[in-house]
Amino acid sequence: MNHLTGIYLFSLTAAILSGVAAGITGTFVVTRRLAVMSGGLAHAVLGGIGLAVFLSFDPMWGAFAAALLFVLVLVFAKNRMKEREDTVIASLWSLGMALGILFLSLTPGYTVDLISYLFGNILIVTPGNLWALGILDLILTGAVLLFRRHILYVSFDEEYAAMRGLPVNLMAFLFLAVIAVAIVLLTRIVGLVLVIALLALPASAANLFSKRLSSMMILAAFFAVFFNIIGLTLAFALNLPSGATIIIVASAGYGAARWIKGLMKKRKSPGITSSGAR
Amino acid sequence: MKKSVVESRGVWFAYEEEYILEEITLSLEENDFAALVGPNGGGKTTFVKLLTGLLSPAKGDLSVFGISPQKAGPRIGYVPQFSGFDPDFPITVLDVTLQGIFHKNLLGPSWKKEYLKKAEEIMEKLEIVSLGKKRFSDLSGGQKQRTLLARALISSPELLILDEPTSSVDISVEEDIYDLLKEMNKQMTILLVTHDMAFVSSYVNKVICLNRRSACHRLDEVADDSEGFSPYGHKVTQIRHQCGL
Numbered sequence: 001m002n003h004l005t006g007i008y009l010f011s012l013t014a015a016i017l018s019g020v021a022a023g024i025t026g027t028f029v030v031t032r033r034l035a036v037m038s039g040g041l042a043h044a045v046l047g048g049i050g051l052a053v054f055l056s057f058d059p060m061w062g063a064f065a066a067a068l069l070f071v072l073v074l075v076f077a078k079n080r081m082k083e084r085e086d087t088v089i090a091s092l093w094s095l096g097m098a099l100g101i102l103f104l105s106l107t108p109g110y111t112v113d114l115i116s117y118l119f120g121n122i123l124i125v126t127p128g129n130l131w132a133l134g135i136l137d138l139i140l141t142g143a144v145l146l147f148r149r150h151i152l153y154v155s156f157d158e159e160y161a162a163m164r165g166l167p168v169n170l171m172a173f174l175f176l177a178v179i180a181v182a183i184v185l186l187t188r189i190v191g192l193v194l195v196i197a198l199l200a201l202p203a204s205a206a207n208l209f210s211k212r213l214s215s216m217m218i219l220a221a222f223f224a225v226f227f228n229i230i231g232l233t234l235a236f237a238l239n240l241p242s243g244a245t246i247i248i249v250a251s252a253g254y255g256a257a258r259w260i261k262g263l264m265k266k267r268k269s270p271g272i273t274s275s276g277a278r
Numbered sequence: 279m280k281k282s283v284v285e286s287r288g289v290w291f292a293y294e295e296e297y298i299l300e301e302i303t304l305s306l307e308e309n310d311f312a313a314l315v316g317p318n319g320g321g322k323t324t325f326v327k328l329l330t331g332l333l334s335p336a337k338g339d340l341s342v343f344g345i346s347p348q349k350a351g352p353r354i355g356y357v358p359q360f361s362g363f364d365p366d367f368p369i370t371v372l373d374v375t376l377q378g379i380f381h382k383n384l385l386g387p388s389w390k391k392e393y394l395k396k397a398e399e400i401m402e403k404l405e406i407v408s409l410g411k412k413r414f415s416d417l418s419g420g421q422k423q424r425t426l427l428a429r430a431l432i433s434s435p436e437l438l439i440l441d442e443p444t445s446s447v448d449i450s451v452e453e454d455i456y457d458l459l460k461e462m463n464k465q466m467t468i469l470l471v472t473h474d475m476a477f478v479s480s481y482v483n484k485v486i487c488l489n490r491r492s493a494c495h496r497l498d499e500v501a502d503d504s505e506g507f508s509p510y511g512h513k514v515t516q517i518r519h520q521c522g523l
Binding site: 149 | 294327330331332351352354356358363364366367368369370373374377380381382384385386387411412413429
C-alpha cells in the first residue's frame, strides 16, 4: 500500500464516520427546523478557534467551548430574556466570526491554515478526529436506540409530549448540544462555512422517502456516507478541494432525490398529466 | 350530585405584563359537553393550555379532578388543531396514535403487544385502522382529525379537550366528528373550543364565552334572539351577557 492509498483509506474512514454523525444529527436539524441555528453555530465557532490559536491551545477545544457557549447564550436569551431567536442567532454568528478573525490577526507568527477551517480538508484529518467521530457515532446510535420514541414524540409534538410528562426542555437542550458537538467535528471534513449543507441535504433527501423518523435517520446516514465517499473520491482523483466537492455532490444528490420523488408521485397519480387533468 | 371535573376560581394569566385572562371563574361537571367560544385573541387557547398543565395561572385556583392540571395530565385527552403540525414530519398514523399512551419510562425502540392491540382497537373504532402505516402528513383533513382523536382517546381519558377540531374539514366530516363526540360524551366530559356556535349548539349542554373574562351558561339559558341575522349564510346565535362581555 503506497502513501497516497494510505491517505485515501484514512480519509475514507473519516467520510464514513462523519456521514453517520451527519445523517443522525441532520435529521434533528431538518425535523426540528434548526438549519439557521446550525448555520449560525457553525460560523460562530470561529471565535473559539481564533482564541485557542491566540492562546496556543488545540483549536478544536476552542471550537467546542464556543459551540457550547453559543447554545447556552441562545437558550438563555430566548427563554429567559424573551429575545427573538433569529436576532440572537444572527448576532452570535457575526460576533463569533469577528472575534475569530480578530484573534487570528493578533496571533504572532500565525501559520494555521484559515481556509482549512472555513472550507475543511478531509485529507488532513488526524487519528484523534477519527476517534472523536467514532465515539460520537456510538453515542448517537445508542441514544437513538434507547430513546427512539422520546426523540420522535418531542420532535413531532412538543406540547403533547410535555403533557405526557416528557422532559421537553432538557431534551431540546440535548438536541442543541449534540448538534453543536457534531458541527465542531464535521468542520474538519467540510469546514464551518459548508457544514450546514452536510447536515441538511442528506436528511432532507431522506425525508422525501421516509414514513418514520427512524428510517429517515438510517437513510440520511446512508446518503451522507455515499455523498462523502463520492465527493472524496472525485476530490482525490481530480485534485479538487474535498469539502467543496462533497457539498456539490450532496447538492446534486438532493436534486436527484427530488427528481426521483417527482417521478414516483407522477406514477402514483396517472390521472394527472403534464398538460392538466384528464 | 355530579362530580366536579374542572374548577376555575378567579384565574388570571399574563404572558408578559398584560393580562390575557382575568378572573376566570367557571366549572365543568361529569358528562358535561361544553363549548368554549370567543373571538381570536380572547384567551381560548391560553385557557386550554392552563387546563392541560402546559401553563400555570398567575393568580387564582385551577383544578382538574380536584388536583392540579399537571398531575391530572394522564386523565386528560387533548386534540390540538392539526394545522399547527409540520407538514413534512415523518411519522405514521400508528405512531401518532401511540403517543397518547407513551410515557417517559418507556425505553427502547419498540412497542409491547398490549399497546399495539390497544391502538388497533381505538383506530378501528375511528375507522382509520387501514391507514396505520401511512404517513400522517399524507392524510386528508378529516383523517388527520380522526388520528389526533385516536391519540387523545387511546388513554381512555375522563376529560377530552378539543381545540377547533373541525376548522379545516368539510361539513360532512364535521357532522361525523360531532356525532362521534356526542357518543363519547356518555363516558367522558368534553370541552370543545370552537367558533361555530350555530353548528355545535345542538350537541353541547353548556356554553363558556371567553374574551379575557368569562361567562358560563347552560344551553337553556342561551337566548336566541337573532332571527334573520345571517351574515355567514346561516342562522347565528347571539348571547346577551349580563356582565357586558
